[in-house]
Amino acid sequence: MPEKHTKGEMHGCIVxxxxxxxxxxxxxxxxFVDAKVMSAGGKRVPNANRPLVACEKHSDKEIEAxxxxxxGDQKQDED
Numbered sequence: 001m002p003e004k005h006t007k008g009e010m011h012g013c014i015v016x017x018x019x020x021x022x023x024x025x026x027x028x029x030x031x032f033v034d035a036k037v038m039s040a041g042g043k044r045v046p047n048a049n050r051p052l053v054a055c056e057k058h059s060d061k062e063i064e065a066x067x068x069x070x071x072g073d074q075k076q077d078e079d
Contacts, residue, residue, distance in 0.1 A: 014066045
């Protein structure tokens with residue numbers, strides 16, 4: 001099993017920028033694996049290839065529009 005590393009990181013909501021504390025897991029090569037939002041009121045943005053967070057109050061449509069605005073269309077990578 002490959003070695004994984006967990007780091008505490010601060011990330012802003014993809015929609016409004018409010019800061020949240022995350023525990024982010026990276027594999028031995030530094031590739032993003034998973035994240036957990038530790039601050040109240042935040043949720044992980046699903047299916048992201050990077051640690052993204054959004055406020056629970058934002059709708060899925062708002063979050064999707066913000067991700068598209070910042071990163072472009074997100075296509076699922078086939079590994």
